[in-house]
Each structure stands twice: as structure tokens, then as C-alpha cells.
Amino acid sequence: MKSTSRRSFLKKSFLASASALAVPDLLNSRKYVETYVEKNISMLQKGEKSSLIVPKNNGLRITGTFLDEISHDIPHQNWGAKEWDQDFQYMKHIGIDTVILIRSGYRKFITYPSKYLLKKGCYMPSMDLVDLFLRLAQKYNMKFYFGLYDSGKYWDTGDLTWEIEDNKYVIDEVWEQYGTKYKSFGGWYISGEISRKTKGAIGAFQAMGKQCKDVSGGLPTFISPWIDGKKAVMGTNKLSREESISVQEHERDWNEIFDGIHDVVDACAFQDGHIDYDELDAFFSVNKKLADKYGMQCWTNAESFDRDMPIRF
Numbered sequence: 001m002k003s004t005s006r007r008s009f010l011k012k013s014f015l016a017s018a019s020a021l022a023v024p025d026l027l028n029s030r031k032y033v034e035t036y037v038e039k040n041i042s043m044l045q046k047g048e049k050s051s052l053i054v055p056k057n058n059g060l061r062i063t064g065t066f067l068d069e070i071s072h073d074i075p076h077q078n079w080g081a082k083e084w085d086q087d088f089q090y091m092k093h094i095g096i097d098t099v100i101l102i103r104s105g106y107r108k109f110i111t112y113p114s115k116y117l118l119k120k121g122c123y124m125p126s127m128d129l130v131d132l133f134l135r136l137a138q139k140y141n142m143k144f145y146f147g148l149y150d151s152g153k154y155w156d157t158g159d160l161t162w163e164i165e166d167n168k169y170v171i172d173e174v175w176e177q178y179g180t181k182y183k184s185f186g187g188w189y190i191s192g193e194i195s196r197k198t199k200g201a202i203g204a205f206q207a208m209g210k211q212c213k214d215v216s217g218g219l220p221t222f223i224s225p226w227i228d229g230k231k232a233v234m235g236t237n238k239l240s241r242e243e244s245i246s247v248q249e250h251e252r253d254w255n256e257i258f259d260g261i262h263d264v265v266d267a268c269a270f271q272d273g274h275i276d277y278d279e280l281d282a283f284f285s286v287n288k289k290l291a292d293k294y295g296m297q298c299w300t301n302a303e304s305f306d307r308d309m310p311i312r313f
């Protein structure tokens with residue numbers, strides 16, 4: 001039994017690592033990837049050195065991921081239903097059970113035909129991605145978290161309260177159109193990416209989080225803020241900065257924020273890319289301590305890019 005379980009884990013690990021090798025031809029890649037995986041497992045079982053780095057079976061599993069369909073700084077993925085279905089298959093195969101729409105719209109680009117946002121001047125989307133993602137999540141037995149609308153005004157002004165008004169309508173509209181229809185609708189992502197000194201953050205999270213919970217009968221909500229560390233250099237040409245928050249300041253500021261939102265925000269997933277690698281333990285320990293204090297879940301947004309590279313990310 002242990003041997004079978006270990007082989008199954010190794011196969012999943014190899015598939016996760018090796019899938020990147022076959023991106024140019026997703027539909028024909030599976031046979032090649034599985035052959036590659038079987039070869040490496042056989043080498044390990046014979047005591048030979050594998051050609052891949054194999055993670056030990058004692059770490060936290062990555063079980064959720066963002067669906068980055070309309071990003072703040074990356075163009076749209078030109079995918080249709082066929083490509084998204086393939087992606088969901090791969091995610092399910094490596095153990096992903098939660099998918100999160102990173103935002104349902106950004107400025108004029110939106111992911112579903114929102115009557116409210118179309119009247120505000122947003123563009124009609126070429127397909128209803130929210131409906132597609134919910135159907136695929138249901139097909140592959142995953143939970144789907146809906147990311148709220150981002151008008152862009154917060155990024156322009158630094159004031160998060162701008163986002164409350166539009167989302168008043170979006171939350172009600174989305175729950176009526178999709179939440180009551182799909183069992184895969186598992187929760188809400190309050191998509192404003194804030195740090196410790198964001199104007200109006202506590203009030204905005206409180207208002208939007210409460211509405212999400214009220215309309216959906218208490219489904220969970222979460223946020224994904226950033227740590228004001230040495231790599232928090234957005235809007236500059238620098239790769240890092242000398243002034244950055246101390247662990248003590250981080251704890252004090254987020255204690256205040258958690259105190260104001262914990263009744264309507266169930267989990268916090270801090271982005272991990274704004275601090276240095278040797279600072280992760282100290283900051284993560286504080287994050288867990290604060291989450292436990294306020295009865296929240298402590299998640300981590302493990303960013304799959306480096307912020308300290310000349311090409312940014």
C-alpha cells in the first residue's frame with residue numbers, strides 16, 4: 001500500500017514538473033509527459049539519480065490557483081472552451097481543488113455580460129468566462145471563488161472605497177445569475193490588492209465582505225494583500241528599496257486591519273513576492289499568529305515569478 005501511494009505521489013509530482021515541457025502542443029502532450037514521468041519513477045525505484053528535482057512528500061500541497069483571465073499587466077489569454085477544459089484537466093490531475101477568478105473585470109474589460117457594467121461603458125466579452133469556469137469547476141469537482149470587479153480607480157487614487165459602489169451591483173447580479181445555479185460556486189475573492197496603509201481598506205473590505213456573505217448565505221471570503229517589503233517597488237525603476245517594513249510594524253498594522261475585518265473575511269493569503277527569501281519565515285510566522293488570533297484561515301499566495309529581476313515579471 002505504501003509503495004503504491006508513494007508511486008502515485010511521485011507520478012503526480014513529475015507530471016506537475018514535466019507538463020511545462022509540452023506547452024506548444026497541449027492536446028498531444030499527455031502521452032509524452034506520462035512516458036517521461038514513468039521513466040523517472042523507474043530510475044528512482046532502482047536507486048538511480050532522477051533527471052528531475054523531486055519534492056519530498058512532507059510539504060504543504062498547492063491545492064488552489066488563480067485564473068488570470070484579465071490581468072492588471074498581462075494581455076488576455078486567447079483561449080476558448082476547449083483550451084480551458086484541457087487546463088482544468090491538468091490542474092485536477094496534480095491536485096488542484098480550488099480555482100479563483102482573480103478579478104471579474106478590470107476597467108472596461110469584463111469576463112461576463114454584466115448588464116450593470118455594460119451600461120457603465122464596459123466592453124461586451126467574446127464569451128461568458130464566469131459561466132464556463134463554473135461549469136468546468138463543477139465537471140472536475142472543484143470549488144470556484146468569484147473575484148470582484150476592479151474599476152481601476154483604486155490603482156489611480158490609492159483609495160479602495162471607490163470599489164464599493166460598482167461591486168454593490170456586481171455581487172447581487174453575479175449571485176442571482178450564477179451563485180444560485182452552480183454548486184461549484186464556493187466563495188468570494190475580494191480582489192483589491194492592498195498593503196498596510198491603503199486608504200479606506202478596512203471599511204471597503206467590511207462593506208464588500210458583508211454583502212458577499214449576506215447574499216450567499218455565508219459563503220467564505222478571502223483577500224490577498226501584499227507585504228510592504230523591499231521588493232514593493234511598483235511604479236519605480238528600482239528592483240528593491242532600502243526602506244521596508246519591519247516584522248514588528250507588519251504585525252502592528254495588520255493586527256489593526258484584521259481586527260476590523262475578521263467577521264466578514266474568512267482567510268488571508270499574503271503575496272509572498274515582496275519580501276526577501278530569508279525573511280519569509282519571520283513574516284509568515286506573524287501572518288499565522290494573527291490569523292489564529294482572529295479566527296481566520298492563513299493561506300499564502302505563492303507567486304510564480306520573481307519581482308527582483310531586471311525584466312520585472
